[in-house]
Amino acid sequence: MIQLCSNDDPPVSFTVPRKAVELSKTIKTMLEDLEGFDMEQTPIPLPNVDAPTLELIVKWVEQHQDDPPPVEKPRVEDDDSDDSDADDDQEPEVVIPEWDKKFLPTDDEQKNQLFKLLNAANYLEIKPLLDIGCKYVADKISGQTVEWVRDYLNMENDYTPEEEAKLKEEIAWAEGL
Amino acid sequence: MSKAALKAEVGRVHAENDRLRRALTDVCGQIVCGRLMGDLPDNFLEQFSQLPDRPLEQVLRYLPAHQVPQMRFVSRKFNQLIKKCSKTMPKKERNGSVLFKSYDGRKLTVLLFDGRGCKINETTLGGNKVALSELLRFI
Incomplete structure (x- = not known):
């Protein structure tokens, strides 16, 4: 069993089976690097994750610890220094399983909890969780207006009216699509 | 010395x-x-209510393609992310133009012209399943 600690003061710790916790690539790599140390006795602090979010993460990895491992595709790194390979970057269809549908904090007032969860999944590199979370958010904002999306994603309209007009001109070709 | x-x-x-x-x-x-204690850095709290860039890019890739151009109005950051997703795509020629020939149900036909009005390319894209990157190469 591995102990994970939230960033709260005092930290809240969760004890998780090693197999489950290794769904996080970040922690898996860390544990591999620390091979030889008794990690059962050493709590791992997670500076970016608060207790309610960590509780969700733990729930999710425990539920999914026996899933067959996802097919590893060589991941194209984000810096995109190589221009040749992005063309066939077709996103695979993501289906959110029933259990996960109930699991995701989907009420509108839980929106920020959902974002925190995705933040944590990103930081901990739990790709399947990130995939379904992003898919959920995409489905949520799909077909919505610009104002709605702005509000949902807690974003400010930081365009000047001039910039907005210019952008409008730029994308005029997409009208009526 | x-x-x-x-x-x-x-x-x-x-x-x-x-x-x-x-x-x-x-x-x-x-x-x-x-x-x-004291003043927290700007945007310190915001970072927890906003998605970081990588998940946001992923969200963008799952969006129906025809919604993406509109989404550039959301904010500068959003626009940058959309552009970043298309960074590696061949761009429309400066003086060329793109024409959407038809949008029939789930199929979109795109014509690409060069500056003198000669057709360069015609592509058919498949409705909502179109990867964002596919569409963005025409922006």
């Missing part, structure tokens, strides 16, 4: 050291019971 120059260098390093030590005390003064 002459002795004098060396001495000056040592003096400079000492001064720098003192400056850093003072700066450190200032920061330590802000930490009370292990917590950073």
